[in-house]
Amino acid sequence: MSFSRVLERLVQLPIVLLGVSVIVFGMMALTPGDPVEIMLADQRATEEQAASLRRDLGLDRPIAERFVVFLGNAATGDFGISFFHRRPVFEVIAERLPATIELTLVALLVAVLVAVPLGVAAAVKRDSWLDRALSAISLFGVSLPGFWFGILLILLFAVHLGWFPVGGRIPFGAEVPRLTGFLLIDTLAAGRPDAFLRALSHLALPAITLGLPTAALLARVIRSAMAEVLATDYVLFAEAKGLSRRRVLFLHALKNALIPAVTVLAIETGSLLGGNMIVETVFGWPGLGRLVVESIFARNYPLVQAAVLLYAVTYVLLNFCADLLYAALNPKVRL
Amino acid sequence: MSAPLLSVRGLRTVFPTRRGPLAAADGVDFDIAEGEALGVVGESGSGKSVTFLSVLGLVRPPGKVERGEILFGGRDLRHLSPNELRALRGRMVALAMQDALSALNPALTIGTQIVETLRAHAIPGDPRAEAVRLLTRVGIPDAARRLGDYPHQFSGGMRQRAMIAISLAARPRLLVADEPTTALDVTIRAQVLDLLDELRAEQGLAVAMITHDLAVVAERCPRVMVMYAGQVVETGPTAEVIAQPRHPYTRGLMDSLPRLEDPDRPLHAIPGQVPDLATVDAGCRYRNRCALAVAACAEPVALAPAGDARLSRCIRAAEVSP
Amino acid sequence: MSASVAEPPPLSPTALALRRLAGNRTAVAASLVVLLFVLLAVFAPWIAPHDPADADLFRRLCAPAWAAENTEPGYWLGCDALGRDILSRLIHGARVSLSVAALVVCIAAVIGTLAGLAAGYLRGWTDTIVSRLVDTLLGFPYLVFAIGLMAMMGPGLHNIVLALVLKEWVFTCRVVRGETLAAREQDYVEAARALGCTPRHIMLREILPNVLSPVLVVATFRMAYVIIMEASLSFLGLGVQPPMPSWGSMVADGRDFLVDAWWVSTLPGICILALVLSINLASQGMRDAFDPRLHQSS
């Protein structure tokens, strides 16, 4: 990936961000419904009271001016005040972000732990029953509507079998001081293995629901990449050198097969981060995804704008990382 | 002559296809003596590579070795357990391939790919030092520094040498060289072939030189084996076979090659095509293209002696004109 | 020498692809299932045993026929929270899912193809604008974009179609642009340009036919995704207006009765899964038949 390509990517970031902020600002501005009305919904606020609140939130100024002010502040990292929490948007997002990131990372872990063995096994035993089973499972994974699958898991494993908690992030008797916001880390840092297990049990169902489609896609990518690699000369040569089957498979073959998988994984992380509001809603997960959906309904413009920009930045950066990883793993492509 | 290093009898390797089982190698018999260089000649698809892949036990599923005896150092490789066969590969029988760029793992350094071979066969001594020695021996300058390089950082010739170094790392007794110089340009080709000859002489290494280039065989291999449509059709000392071919196909091969000493001789291509191996019958497989074909050719033809240390699979072997 | 057997008339690539598709048993079976759903959707009013909107609170949450008690004669799959027949609502629900998916995918394919052709062939500033727009839209999380638009325009079928089309055209555009860039270098385009054909002619008459098969493949894969997206939006309450039933909203309605009446949520979910699965199977068959090397788009 030549230097000019890196440059082109970096130039692309601000353009995409500008584009995204124009769209989200326009969308919010054109959306009917006035946040102040919602905040004072059925209370006995007087018109004058509503007007003063509107002034406080800067909603009385024309759209164009508000957009310029928004861009100016955003550049300096100030995303304004969240209407409902009456606290800086940045702070509100920072509180909810770890929950979303932790869920996404565990979901990715689930995806990788499922996809790699399945993909490799299916490639090694091409056209065997395992191969056909894998393609069936991966088709299921991609075709399952997330919200329904989540509900099914709750119904089966939480309500009927009681193996897993129904929702939320951490049960009682397992509270730990907040260090990083990532429960799996905080519980360990607090030396509470029981709390760690309880946090893990809370992560299980949502992570499976979120991770399955990615696992399906990944397994298929690994299977086809692995099948391709196994037919290459260098795998034949490696076997001819008398290397053990395990070394041939997991070092020689897998290392090359993972290259396309890693890029898919990087891109999937972006879409997972941006798309887990459904799973968060179903599992009552206090993440950023659910907060964004609630904020759209409550017309909490600053928070929605900030969150969407955050998603856009992560998405572009992750695509960029996908390219970097592709180059790093693949020596033939000089960085 | 002591017992041959490798003796293959009645080898039959089959690949199932929609049109029925395809015998890529059908009833192949040959021997390779200790330290000998045997040329294996034939068009692509004649079964030369499949034969030796069968010897190494590396036939990719769904293909499999259906029948035949593969004796190496007195042991039948087909009765060995997968582990025993694996220990033998690289240690006893090694493979060198046509294009080193595709034969060497792009994601691993040359050093790693040598060291792992040494380790796999527990070769004594410090693997890195041995790796440097091997690379230097095959003529790669400043070998120590090059260990950390990746295959794509080597030139064509250098890469081929590195691959040969890797193949011979565990001091095998038989090297199967599958078209080792075809991908190289002429100047480098001679150097690599010289290298192979030196190593052969030095380590008493037997080489099976698989190629479609008769010139290479004529120059480098004392004995030659000609294959056609999955069968061995003629073997014998190279000079004699070239001078006095005992099989019409070998004769046809000679005619389709330009001669240094007779440059303006007209070249004759062999008419017709190789028969479909899935539907071929028991008779001589060359008869549909053979000028000497007679009714009797429809019967199965065995590989019979045709002169001193010479075999031919043709009932009219003697009548083949020089 | 052996005379060559009289070859059958040469098949056009599409005919050849269709023959390959027919050979793929699973793809054919899947296509039949999709066809079944389409028929259900088209003839819904005549097939559905009851009027999907007919509510009777005395039939609230009655169990499906196979349950032992609390069943209601004539309501084989039971009733929802307002006593409406679930089977009829599922059949009418097919209408919503398929019409949304078909509309979105077709419109998006047309827009995407035209934009892709223009960007790929004309290059220059058209390409930069289209590409930047594509990057921006790809950077925008899909669900937030759809929810934002739905909040802006209000729930309703045509609003959903518009909201999804604004994002879906990107996928076709990306593929078409890639194919056009490749086609542009081909000799037949070079020749056409040499003959003085206008760019419009080259794009529509020369390049378009070669781009159709990947567009078709992308379209079918995206159709499966759009159906899930419409169901998700309905699940969040942004779907079609009552009394029109959508599978997504039916799943959402059943959420509070999971323990007593698990079928209210489960059955529509199964329909979504069945339809999407068969579309995916059919499109995979199509992709292998039409364009084996095309990597399955996102």
Next chain:
Amino acid sequence: MKTTRRKALLGALAAPSLALLPRASLAQGAAREVRVGFTQDALTLDPANHRNRETETIIRNMHDGLLTRDAQMRIQPEIAEAITAVDPKTYDVRIRQGIRFHSGDPLTAEDIAFNIQRLVKPNAMGGQTSPRKSLLGPVEDASVRDARTVRLHMAEPWALLRAMLPFQEMVNPRQVQRVGQDGMQTRPDGCGPYKLVDWRRGEAIIMERFAEYYGGSPEIPVAGPAQVDRVIFRVLPENSSRVAALLAGEVDIINDLPPSAMRQVEASRNAQVMKVNGTRTFFVSLNLAKKPFDDVRVRRALNHALDKNVIISRVLANTATPLRGVMSPDAFGFNPDLPEYAHNLDRAKALLAEAGVAQGTEMVIDTTGATREIAEAIAALLSRTGLRVRAQVWEGAVLSPMWQNAERRKDRDMYLTSWGNGALDPSDIMVPTLKTGGRGNSAGFSNAEVDRLLDAAETEVDQEKRREGYLRAQQIVSEQAPWIFLWLPQDIYGVSRRIAGWQPQADSRINLHRVRIAG
């Protein structure tokens, strides 16, 4: 699955989850702890900086107010020992002695004056006006008369003062100095029975017992510091999670128990259902400015046509009280003998025919997602008259502003909505929803007589005269039927048998001042 087996399963369901989590219940036993499964997280912990019922419910356990309400919604003294009227526009509040804030600072008259001013003076709350200002109506200032008395000054007489004071909680002015306006959001210092331990956004708010609590209102029995060590409000917005958490013993009280889950909670051994009349009146507002709703016969026909009892019994599982008018039976001035629009389909059809409304006329009930099921049930029942009625779902942010503006609602038909009456006083609900031009008057109802009666009652000091006025006003409203009168939903709570000393309250407060571990 057969229902009988289902019950066995449910019983079984409760058992294993309990068995599976023995450590949890054991842990609870050790530290006396009460947990609430709550539908929403607090938006802020600053009592003056929000307009949100759920936030106030949480804050009420850490901050006391001048007055409070007991489980029967009777107004009781708390920080204020007594409130006496000096004249119709001035009241003296005597402050209880010996009260301390969590930080240890004593509570003084100056603190109370500061709080009142922070609430009612413009820009007095860190440069912004407190959103709760209008909850104190005409109160415009507070001054300190002596060490024990604070005087409240009002722009005009206001009969609702005592009814509205329980909605305000007192903070420690020194804390405002220490942490500033922003700090007050997350670092409260009240004088309530519990003090904050940790607030984990979107998850839980953990409070612990305040040992030096002055004991709260003497009129609410067993005065004294809290009888449990820790109280946790756990955020569980998802109905199924809240119910499962209660059944699994993870939480002791849950609010908003969905009617559909009541049977499940009653069937369980470790929890029971508790209901209390809510304060939120539900009705379908009819657009009086649009044909055919301008004809009173049509409005009465619609009231007769709707069989609201079948909705209450089948959809709401008998958790609502049918209403003939606007007021809650628990409210001041409730008129028990209003005319009843009994369910009578033939009468409805006759009235519609008489008013000339053709069969099959299309009508739309506007609703939000939350009340969609009710709206569709009403539409189905009204359609039995031959009209074609359907529900249309809107977003709350779009719908309520639309129906508050005569111009924007001119082509709408009906609107399923509700109005809260936390003060349980007609002035708190009839003025906004039925007085001409009232903010909640979505029907556009305008009746000179009703306006006169409501205005008179606003300033009338004699409670008996106020009641007479309101009874007459309710009579007129019922006869004019600007709405389809619906019901008053009961607030339904799931309560674990493990705790005692707590009851649900109509104003949806969950005050844990007197809660204890049973047995």
